Amino acid sequence: MEQIKVHTLADVAAGTRAKVLRVSGRGPVPKRLMEMGIVPGVWIRVVKSAPFGDPIEVRLRGYSLAMRRNEAKSIEVTE
Amino acid sequence: MSIDPTHNEPAAVPAAGSSYSGIAADIVTIAIAGNPNAGKTTLFNALTGLRQKVANYPGVTVEKKEGNWKFDPESPAARLIDLPGLYSLDATSLDERIAREVLMGRMTGLSKPDLIIAVADATNLERNLYLVTQLIEYNIPVVIALTMVDLAEKRDLKIDVEKLSSMLHIPVVRVKTREKAGLSEITEAVRGVILEEKPADPFWIGEAGNGSGSPAEEIHLSLSDDEAANRQIFARYRFISDVYQASVGTFDTERANISEKIDKILTHKFFGLLILIAILLLVFQTIFTWAALPMDLLDQGFGALGKSARASLPEGMLTDLVVDGIIAGVGGVLVFLPQILLLFLFISILEDTGYMARAAFLLDKLMSRVGLHGKAFLPLMSSFACAIPGIMSTRTIENKRDRLATILIAPFMSCSARLPVYALMIAAFFAGQTVFGFVSVGAVLMLAMYSLGIAVAVAVAFVLKKTILKSPPPPFVMELPPYRIPNLRTVIQNMLTRAWLFLKRAGTVILAISIILWALMYFPRTETPAAAADDSTVARMQLESSYAGRLGQTIEPVISPLGYDWKIGVAIIASFAAREVLVSTLSIIYNVGKDENEESPTLIGAIRGAHHPDGSRVWTPLTALSLMVFFVLAMQCMSTLAVVRRETNSWGWPVFMFGYMTVIAYVAALLTYQGGKLLGFG
Numbered sequence: 001m002e003q004i005k006v007h008t009l010a011d012v013a014a015g016t017r018a019k020v021l022r023v024s025g026r027g028p029v030p031k032r033l034m035e036m037g038i039v040p041g042v043w044i045r046v047v048k049s050a051p052f053g054d055p056i057e058v059r060l061r062g063y064s065l066a067m068r069r070n071e072a073k074s075i076e077v078t079e
Numbered sequence: 080m081s082i083d084p085t086h087n088e089p090a091a092v093p094a095a096g097s098s099y100s101g102i103a104a105d106i107v108t109i110a111i112a113g114n115p116n117a118g119k120t121t122l123f124n125a126l127t128g129l130r131q132k133v134a135n136y137p138g139v140t141v142e143k144k145e146g147n148w149k150f151d152p153e154s155p156a157a158r159l160i161d162l163p164g165l166y167s168l169d170a171t172s173l174d175e176r177i178a179r180e181v182l183m184g185r186m187t188g189l190s191k192p193d194l195i196i197a198v199a200d201a202t203n204l205e206r207n208l209y210l211v212t213q214l215i216e217y218n219i220p221v222v223i224a225l226t227m228v229d230l231a232e233k234r235d236l237k238i239d240v241e242k243l244s245s246m247l248h249i250p251v252v253r254v255k256t257r258e259k260a261g262l263s264e265i266t267e268a269v270r271g272v273i274l275e276e277k278p279a280d281p282f283w284i285g286e287a288g289n290g291s292g293s294p295a296e297e298i299h300l301s302l303s304d305d306e307a308a309n310r311q312i313f314a315r316y317r318f319i320s321d322v323y324q325a326s327v328g329t330f331d332t333e334r335a336n337i338s339e340k341i342d343k344i345l346t347h348k349f350f351g352l353l354i355l356i357a358i359l360l361l362v363f364q365t366i367f368t369w370a371a372l373p374m375d376l377l378d379q380g381f382g383a384l385g386k387s388a389r390a391s392l393p394e395g396m397l398t399d400l401v402v403d404g405i406i407a408g409v410g411g412v413l414v415f416l417p418q419i420l421l422l423f424l425f426i427s428i429l430e431d432t433g434y435m436a437r438a439a440f441l442l443d444k445l446m447s448r449v450g451l452h453g454k455a456f457l458p459l460m461s462s463f464a465c466a467i468p469g470i471m472s473t474r475t476i477e478n479k480r481d482r483l484a485t486i487l488i489a490p491f492m493s494c495s496a497r498l499p500v501y502a503l504m505i506a507a508f509f510a511g512q513t514v515f516g517f518v519s520v521g522a523v524l525m526l527a528m529y530s531l532g533i534a535v536a537v538a539v540a541f542v543l544k545k546t547i548l549k550s551p552p553p554p555f556v557m558e559l560p561p562y563r564i565p566n567l568r569t570v571i572q573n574m575l576t577r578a579w580l581f582l583k584r585a586g587t588v589i590l591a592i593s594i595i596l597w598a599l600m601y602f603p604r605t606e607t608p609a610a611a612a613d614d615s616t617v618a619r620m621q622l623e624s625s626y627a628g629r630l631g632q633t634i635e636p637v638i639s640p641l642g643y644d645w646k647i648g649v650a651i652i653a654s655f656a657a658r659e660v661l662v663s664t665l666s667i668i669y670n671v672g673k674d675e676n677e678e679s680p681t682l683i684g685a686i687r688g689a690h691h692p693d694g695s696r697v698w699t700p701l702t703a704l705s706l707m708v709f710f711v712l713a714m715q716c717m718s719t720l721a722v723v724r725r726e727t728n729s730w731g732w733p734v735f736m737f738g739y740m741t742v743i744a745y746v747a748a749l750l751t752y753q754g755g756k757l758l759g760f761g
Contacts (some may be wrong), residue, residue, distance in 0.1 A: 026305050028172075029554040034312045035167040036556065037206045042316075047339065051348045052444035055453075055555055061205040064338065064559040066440045068447075071556055 009044060009058065010072035017045045018077035025074045037061045038075060107157040107273055108190050109148065110181060112214055113198030114207050115164030116433070116560035118226035121569050122198055122254060123161040125262060130156075133576050137187055139728065141177045142474070151270050160189065166206075168213040169308075172477055182217045194272055195221045196265070201231035201238055201253075202561065205316075205323050212284055212315045215249065220272045220279045223251040224265055230561075237328035246322045248280045284311075284318045338433070338561040346437050355441055358434075359460055362425045373417035381410030400597060408593020408656065413582075415465055418495060420578050422461055422468045427573040429457075431565035435475070436557055443555055449537050450544030452476050453555065455485040459536070462492035463529075466719045470726055471577060480548040484540055486726060487736055490719055491536035493529045493711060496658040500710045501528055503662055504703040507683045524707070532711045535743065596656050599627040618667050627652055641709065641745070642702040642752040644691065655715045701760050705752040713744035 012018045020042050023030045037060055038044065047057040047064065055068045113119040123131075127146025136143045144161035162181060163174040177186070184191025197214050199207040215221050223243075231238065244251040250268045254261030271277065344350055385406045392398040429435045435457065443453030454476045462469030469489045476482040493501075505521040512520040544550070605624045622628050631649035638648050646668045654661040662682075669685035689697040714720070720733040727733070 029556070031169070031305075031308065031312075032166070032554070032556055034309060035169065035209060036558075037209065037316060039313050039316045047342075048346065050346065050440050050444060051352055054444045054447075055440060057342075057346070057440065057559060059336075059339070061203075063203045063206060063561075066436070066443075066555070066557045066559050068443070068555040071554060 007077065008073045009046065009075040009077050010056075010069045012044075012046045012077060012079070014046050014048050014056075016079065017043055018079050019043050021076040021078055023075050029071060030074055033067075033071065033075065036065060044075075044077065106155055107150075107194070108160065108192045109150075109157050109194045109196060109269065110160045110162055110192040110219075111196045111198060112162045112165060112178065112182075112210065113224075114166055114200065114203075114210060116558065117164075117198045117200040117203075117207055118254075119161065119164060119198045120573075121566050122196070122224055122226065122265075123159065124568055124572055125259060126265075127159055131161075133580065135728075136177050139173060139177065141174055150266050151274065154274075157193075157273075158189075160192065165210055167210060173479070174477070182214075182219065192219055194269060195219050196269070197221050197223045197249075199223055199225055201225050201228045202234065202236065204238070204327060205319055208319045208322065209315060211247065212318060215247065216281055216283055218279050218281050220277060221249045222265065222268045222272065223247070223249060224261075225251055225253045226255075228253045228261075229255045230563075235328075239326040239328075242326040243322065246325060248282060284314050338559075341562050342437065342559075345434070346440060351437075351441050355438055358429075362422075365421065365425075370417040370421050374414050377410070377414045377416065381406055381414070384410070396601075399601060400594065403601070404594050404597030405590065408597065409590055415467075415495070416578065416582075418464050419468050420574060422464050423574040423577040424570065426457065426461070426468070426472055427570040428565050430475075431563070431570055431573075433560040433562045436559050439557060440559060447555075449540045450481075451485060451540055452478060452481040453557075455481065458485055458489060459492055462489040462494060465494050465496070466490045466492065466716065467722050468577070470719065470722050471580065473726070478550070478554075480544075480550045483727065483732065484543050484548050486723060486732070487543060488536040488540050490714055490716065490736070490740065491532040491539070491712065493532045494658075494716075496716065497528075497710055499659045499662050500654075501525060501707055503665075503682070503686075504707050507686050507698070508700040508703040524704075528707055528711050531708065531747075535712060535747075539739075539743075593656065596627070596653060599630070600625045600653065602626060619669075622649065622667055640753065641748045642699070642705045644697050646689070646697070647702075647706070651709070651715075654710075656717050658710060658715050661710075699760075701752060701755040704755065705748045708751045709744045709748040711744075712740060712747050714740035 009018065009020075020038055020040055022040055023033050023038060042060055044058050044060045047059055049056045050066075053069075055066045056072055057064055057066050058072075059065070111119055111123055123144065123146065126148045131144060131146030134143050134145075135141065141163055146159045146161070147156040148159040149156045160181060162178045165175055165178055168175055168179055168182070180186045181189055182192060182195070195214050195217070197211045199211060211221070211223060225238065225240065225243075228238070240251045240253060250272070252261055252265045252268050254265055345354060385402045388406060389398060389402045392401065426435075429438070435454075438456060439453035441453075442456045446453050446455055455473070457475075458469045458473045460469075461472055466489045469492070470486050473482045473485045473489070476485060501524070505524055509520040509524060514520060514523060600622055602625060605621050627649050628645075630652055631645040631647075634648050634652075635643075635645040638651070643651070646665075649668060650661050650664040653664040665686065666682050669682065669689065686698050687696075691697055714737045720737060723733040723736055724730060
């Protein structure tokens with residue numbers, strides 16, 4: 001059986017889609033991410049990163065969201 | 080003073096049972112809630128028209144927007160409360176906490192709403208429904224206003240409104256606020272609920288993701304345990320997915336995504352930045368050129384008003400107070416109103432189109448190097464025109480510490496009121512000089528002054544974020560809303576609301592300080608010597624012996640290391656009202672009549688010719704430079720302090736701002752003057 005490859009949204013290349021496994025960490029920021037619809041099972045596409053490499057733009061549930069790489073690191077995904 | 084910025088937040092939550100403070104029971108209260116960018120404000124404006132007022136919720140800086148809505152010809156108009164834009168009601172941010180208090184009927188002066196209009200953007204329904212699943216738990220009837228349906232239709236997005244309504248157990252109404260379509264339907268739906276006294280039909284989403292949950296003791300907040308709270312969020316989204324799949328037809332989300340195509344250019348690594356710079360240049364160029372005429376007119380208007388007031392009122396102290404204190408003082412600030420209006424107009428347009436979020440996206444990395452949020456960028460840029468609208472526009476920054484840091488450094492941006500000071504100093508001491516044969520010294524100095532302000536601002540922000548405003552790197556999770564054509568009405572109303580707030584908030588304090596400064600320069604009265612018949616001499620002698628004059632002489636030992644004599648001291652004291660007052664005060668002191676402006680040859684001549692009692696010159700180019708440096712860095716603007724007081728809801732922060740900026744200005748001017756002398760200048 002093939003092992004599911006787990007990494008974070010920060011590692012996902014621009015233009016690629018990934019499926020959310022979970023949002024790690026505690027406190028208001030992971031919670032906000034989940035409230036914005038980043039829950040297990042949802043597909044996210046990384047659109048691009050800003051001119052200086054950070055933040056990144058992602059698209060999910062038909063809308064666009066910007067977040068810093070630091071936040072993206074707490075989102076575990078599989079491709 | 081409260082250095083801890085979180086200090087006054089708990090005060091935002093009034094004690095339970097403090098509601099129903101004498102509100103007539105038959106007045107219906109309706110709350111409008113919805114995600115940011117969902118068209119909430121547009122709907123609010125369409126329903127209330129101009130009958131709205133903006134204030135703050137007691138004890139906090141969250142804006143409370145309220146209007147009257149005649150939803151039924153027979154009943155008294157309803158109180159329509161426009162809640163802040165929300166993604167959730169879980170009370171993690173101050174806005175959410177306030178909204179929760181309102182919905183629970185715990186906000187002082189507001190009874191528990193009789194109905195909630197939940198605004199949901201049809202083009203972004205899934206995420207918008209998240210808030211709706213929370214709103215239906217408050218035991219208040221909810222009506223959904225489905226906005227942007229025209230945009231959804233353009234994208235072949237078909238929403239089965241009946242299905243949506245039956246699954247959520249609440250009425251759903253389509254509205255196209257731009258064409259005012261759907262407004263009568265929403266009125267009808269609201270009237271139906273209110274007049275027929277339909278009870279709320281709350282249901283709670285259980286962990287299975289259906290309506291089988293039970294009401295929690297304390298809505299949402301009972302979920303203190305992280306895991307349980309997460310499961311609740313997942314359950315809501317499972318429920319939403321079911322509702323969404325059943326009521327929304329499939330469509331290609333990516334094909335219809337025009338905003339992403341626009342962003343290929345507007346947030347492009349290279350062109351994006353170029354366009355941003357071009358937009359900003361255009362905005363500021365326009366502000367300076369378009370505002371010049373109305374500003375001149377206002378200036379002349381207040382001048383004429385002062386003259387006619389003097390002519391028609393009997394001579395005496397009261398007239399002097401009205402003319403020199405009130406009209407001149409308040410007029411001096413109101414002159415900046417055209418610039419403020421224009422800046423707010425552009426901010427409103429940039430916000431309403433969705434571009435503002437892109438600007439923050441482009442620049443966040445740069446701003447985060449000094450610990451600021453990407454959204455701090457625009458307030459800081461605005462402060463080059465005037466710190467007041469800049470500080471007021473920091474409201475878009477949610478994190479309180481980030482917002483405070485931005486407020487505290489905003490006045491370092493060289494505002495337009497400093498221009499007359501720079502211009503006078505350059506005209507008097509550096510006119511016609513060039514470096515490298517072709518670059519004028521004036522232009523170099525001007526650029527140096529603007530750069531000095533920016534450099535100190537960056538350094539102070541860095542220090543603040545490492546010390547008293549220390550916080551972990553602020554989270555940056557920001558929606559990039561789809562590009563939209565701005566709604567003219569919303570834009571204009573936004574602009575007028577901000578301008579009115581400026582007038583109201585700054586107005587009272589400006590008036591008070593104008594009167595105090597006037598009194599300092601007016602009292603005690605000197606006997607007019609018969610010989611000195613000419614007005615300017617009388618004015619000068621009066622100023623010399625006034626409290627302000629004495630104060631100038633008192634502080635002379637303190638300011639002489641900066642290269643200033645007591646006369647410059649008086650001018651600096653006066654310019655704490657507003658920086659440009661320096662020019663008119665110097666005119667009075669040097670006896671050239673107060674109507675002189677910064678290009679006046681007489682004033683320049685008087686400044687150049689001023690001598691100390693020992694015969695040496697008061698002013699050297701080094702003095703001028705030292706004074707310019709002082710003006711770049713010192714907090715000399717009572718209106719800004721008044722606005723900071725309002726925006727931070729404390730006297731502590733404006734006092735701190737005044738203190739630390741004055742110290743920095745003093746030290747920098749001292750280094751400039753003494754350093755320059757050591758190097759052999761002056």
